Amino acid sequence: MQKLTIALAGQPNVGKSSLINAISSSRLKVGNFSGVTVDKTEVAFKWCDEASCSDYEMSIIDLPGAYSLSDYTIEEKVAKKFIQSDEYDLIVNVVDATNLQRNLLFTAELLESGKKVVVALNMMDEADKEGIKIDEKLLSEILGVTCIKTSASEKSGIDELKSAIVAAYKNDGYTSKVKYSDHIEEEIAKIVDFFKEKKYKKDISYRILAIKLLKEDSETYKMMHDEPIWIELLPLIRASLEHIYIHSDSKDIEQIFRDEHFAFAKGAKMEAMEISSMRAKNFTQKIDNILINKFLGIPLFLFFMWGLFQLTFTLGAIPVDMIDEFFTSIGVASKSVFGEGALGSLIGDGIVPGVGAVIMFLPNIIILFIGIALLETTGYMSRVAFLLDGFFHRFGLHGKSFIPLVTGFGCSVPAYMVARTLKNERERLITLFIIGFMSCGARLPVYVLFVGAFFSQENAGSILFLIYIAGAFFGLVAAKVLKMFVFKGENEPFVMEMPKYRLPSLKLVWHTVYSQAKSYLKKAGTFILAASMLVWFASNYPKDEALTNQYQVQIEHAASPEIQIELQNELKKISLENSYLGKTGYVLEPFFRPLGFDWKMSVAIGTGLAAKEVVVSTMGVLYSLGEDVTEEDQGLMEKIKAEIPFASAISFIVFVMIYLPCLAASMVFVKEAGSWKYLWYLFLFTTTTAWIMSFLVYRAVLIL
Amino acid sequence: MLLSELKKGDKAVIKKINASGAFKNRLSSMGIVEKESVKLKEYSLAKSTMEIEVAESYVALRFKEARLIEVEKI
Numbered sequence: 096m097q098k099l100t101i102a103l104a105g106q107p108n109v110g111k112s113s114l115i116n117a118i119s120s121s122r123l124k125v126g127n128f129s130g131v132t133v134d135k136t137e138v139a140f141k142w143c144d145e146a147s148c149s150d151y152e153m154s155i156i157d158l159p160g161a162y163s164l165s166d167y168t169i170e171e172k173v174a175k176k177f178i179q180s181d182e183y184d185l186i187v188n189v190v191d192a193t194n195l196q197r198n199l200l201f202t203a204e205l206l207e208s209g210k211k212v213v214v215a216l217n218m219m220d221e222a223d224k225e226g227i228k229i230d231e232k233l234l235s236e237i238l239g240v241t242c243i244k245t246s247a248s249e250k251s252g253i254d255e256l257k258s259a260i261v262a263a264y265k266n267d268g269y270t271s272k273v274k275y276s277d278h279i280e281e282e283i284a285k286i287v288d289f290f291k292e293k294k295y296k297k298d299i300s301y302r303i304l305a306i307k308l309l310k311e312d313s314e315t316y317k318m319m320h321d322e323p324i325w326i327e328l329l330p331l332i333r334a335s336l337e338h339i340y341i342h343s344d345s346k347d348i349e350q351i352f353r354d355e356h357f358a359f360a361k362g363a364k365m366e367a368m369e370i371s372s373m374r375a376k377n378f379t380q381k382i383d384n385i386l387i388n389k390f391l392g393i394p395l396f397l398f399f400m401w402g403l404f405q406l407t408f409t410l411g412a413i414p415v416d417m418i419d420e421f422f423t424s425i426g427v428a429s430k431s432v433f434g435e436g437a438l439g440s441l442i443g444d445g446i447v448p449g450v451g452a453v454i455m456f457l458p459n460i461i462i463l464f465i466g467i468a469l470l471e472t473t474g475y476m477s478r479v480a481f482l483l484d485g486f487f488h489r490f491g492l493h494g495k496s497f498i499p500l501v502t503g504f505g506c507s508v509p510a511y512m513v514a515r516t517l518k519n520e521r522e523r524l525i526t527l528f529i530i531g532f533m534s535c536g537a538r539l540p541v542y543v544l545f546v547g548a549f550f551s552q553e554n555a556g557s558i559l560f561l562i563y564i565a566g567a568f569f570g571l572v573a574a575k576v577l578k579m580f581v582f583k584g585e586n587e588p589f590v591m592e593m594p595k596y597r598l599p600s601l602k603l604v605w606h607t608v609y610s611q612a613k614s615y616l617k618k619a620g621t622f623i624l625a626a627s628m629l630v631w632f633a634s635n636y637p638k639d640e641a642l643t644n645q646y647q648v649q650i651e652h653a654a655s656p657e658i659q660i661e662l663q664n665e666l667k668k669i670s671l672e673n674s675y676l677g678k679t680g681y682v683l684e685p686f687f688r689p690l691g692f693d694w695k696m697s698v699a700i701g702t703g704l705a706a707k708e709v710v711v712s713t714m715g716v717l718y719s720l721g722e723d724v725t726e727e728d729q730g731l732m733e734k735i736k737a738e739i740p741f742a743s744a745i746s747f748i749v750f751v752m753i754y755l756p757c758l759a760a761s762m763v764f765v766k767e768a769g770s771w772k773y774l775w776y777l778f779l780f781t782t783t784t785a786w787i788m789s790f791l792v793y794r795a796v797l798i799l
Numbered sequence: 800m801l802l803s804e805l806k807k808g809d810k811a812v813i814k815k816i817n818a819s820g821a822f823k824n825r826l827s828s829m830g831i832v833e834k835e836s837v838k839l840k841e842y843s844l845a846k847s848t849m850e851i852e853v854a855e856s857y858v859a860l861r862f863k864e865a866r867l868i869e870v871e872k873i
């Protein structure tokens with residue numbers, strides 16, 4: 096049994112993932128490339144080559160799509176690093192047969208890595224329909240490596256591809272035939288001859304080494320620097336470069352080689368490809384005439400988004416309610432099994448609701464992700480970016496930022512995850528930082544409570560709307576500020592392919608959604624569980640046994656059920672006041688006093704870090720009404736109206752609008768931003784902004 | 800003239816790209832190089848982004864970047 100590791104490389108959207116699915120039905124392993132949030136899909140399977148009848152254990156790694164081996168996007172960085180490593184035996188370069196020229200440009204780069212390469216001419220079914228004919232024998236001749244026609248969607252050419260992989264693996268020696276202009280070939284020959292004369296020993300071919308030296312590849316220079324041959328080699332290279340410069344009229348060696356690759360790719364395409372009709376292309380054009388139309392484009396997109404959110408938050412709400420009930424009943428049941436003691440409370444009040452909160456998001460996440468995956472695989476996402484970039488670009492964001500931001504109005508957890516569609520690190524981070532400004536569904540109860548208490552019925556709707564709009568507006572301003580002071584630097588240029596519209600394969604969509612949902616459950620699940628246990632502990636300890644007992648006695652001897660409940664609520668209030676959480680509230684009070692908050696409001700802000708809904712139930716406890724109050728509760732509204740001054744209430748709303756979203760979201764944020772330090776920044780950023788804004792609003796209302 | 804000055808439906812040949820480094824690299828890996836011909840397909844409402852056809856692909860770019868590309872109408 097021989098082991099064979101294959102790197103699957105290609106430009107974005109050429110069908111790499113589909114091809115992996117077509118090659119093997121084994122389970123895909125999804126992980127991350129070390130240190131970055133770029134998915135690494137791997138599949139391992141056994142295959143018997145009939146020609147030699149030897150068994151192979153193949154493992155294929157799906158590299159992220161890259162237009163070239165550069166550092167332009169994280170994906171490209173990852174792909175480049177992997178291609179330059181020794182972690183694999185052979186490259187399978189997937190090529191979109193309907194876009195040969197641009198794809199071959201990347202092939203030329205891969206051929207110069209010095210690794211063995213097999214080319215898969217994918218999308219052949221589509222090429223046939225478009226009347227594109229490719230002579231793959233001739234193309235193999237020109238490139239010097241085997242080219243196989245495949246179609247991932249029709250599963251054709253897969254066995255041929257496997258045989259070609261094995262054949263290339265067994266074939267020793269490097270065969271690439273990327274040809275340069277004569278003057279460059281001359282210089283390459285000179286250096287190769289020099290190596291030959293010196294009988295220089297190296298494990299890569301002389302030609303590749305010579306090309307890398309001429310391309311001023313820094314890794315190669317570092318490697319050669321310590322070799323004795325270097326002293327003699329250096330003048331040779333210098334002279335060669337001079338010659339090349341004279342011929343090319345330029346000293347930009349990178350550019351010179353890129354032009355050479357371009358000429359090679361174009362030449363190869365001209366020779367090996369023939370085109371007879373343009374049918375399928377017109378299909379994309381027809382759709383685009385409507386979808387990216389100056390006037391229709393944006394309304395249509397908004398309509399699609401509206402539909403998706405309707406689905407997400409109405410269809411998704413059905414299982415959510417069921418899950419909620421399910422976990423509530425488990426919570427109650429576990430208390431009766433484990434008793435009312437510490438263990439029962441830990442399980443019933445800490446762990447079960449914590450896990451429930453994680454699972455509760457799942458239906459929404461799945462529906463939303465199916466929608467997003469459809470947007471991406473059909474090619475519509477690029478159109479969205481095209482339509483909206485003009486507006487979002489002004490705030491340092493990208494056209495695609497729109498989707499995570501709007502998702503944020505529903506829930507920050509999926510919003511953070513959706514931000515992955517942004518390929519540029521800086522734009523993605525800015526988007527991540529401002530998602531919290533879009534008021535999520537969980538803040539609604541807080542708003543309803545306060546707006547209900549302080550505004551008339553007629554005005555409540557408009558005020559609520561104003562709160563949401565103000566949040567979004569603050570978010571855009573914050574993005575601009577972040578762009579100017581934190582994530583500084585020239586704007587990334589925006590050059591984006593508009594891929595052809597394609598019908599997505601359901602298997603592929605499901606696979607994407609499944610792996611995202613799984614990673615959410617795994618990562619968020621563990622952290623949220625730990626965090627909810629921590630919050631449970633902070634709000635329940637230290638316990639004052641004597642006081643509790645004293646109350647218990649009073650409750651038992653209470654004259655009427657009403658007094659009993661009142662006493663129980665009082666006990667809850669005092670316990671919360673004395674808990675670590677309550678004490679924190681007291682400690683924080685001076686910090687919040689300039690905003691007009693009393694200690695109760697400070698505690699509510701603190702518990703709100705766990706989840707925004709908790710703000711309401713905490714206030715219920717603190718105003719001695721028990722835990723089971725809702726935002727519609729008249730009693731609580733009246734209490735709040737009586738105890739909290741108007742200005743403080745407004746300032747409280749503003750604070751809730753801006754400060755850190757819930758624990759679950761924070762954990763997902765860490766994962767998506769890629770580092771804990773960003774959570775710390777986010778905390779500082781949102782808290783300071785919230786504080787300043789609340790302060791300003793508080794003072795302004797006081798003056799009015 | 801500049802790529803940004805083309806009208807919808809215009810065809811042109813790229814004469815010169817006034818960029819360097821990573822950005823130029825990106826343009827050429829998208830097939831936008833000197834001597835290639837392009838066609839302006841559509842631009843967005845506020846004239847901030849445009850879609851061009853080059854070789855077999857469609858590429859979107861901002862007007863800001865399009866101003867770096869000199870073309871000759873055909």
Ligand SMILES: Nc1nc2c(ncn2[C@@H]2O[C@H](COP(=O)(O)OP(=O)(O)OP(=O)(O)O)[C@@H](O)[C@H]2O)c(=O)[nH]1
Pocket residue numbers: 105106107108109110111112113114159160161217218219220221245246247248249472473597598599600603
């Ligand atoms: N007609 C046709 N469509 C295909 C073929 N292979 C893939 N597709 C479709 O092309 C689209 C992109 O395929 P993916 O497998 O996601 O491409 P990818 O290269 O993995 O994309 P990235 O990971 O984003 O680089 C999907 O909608 C596929 O259904 C094929 O052989 N024929």
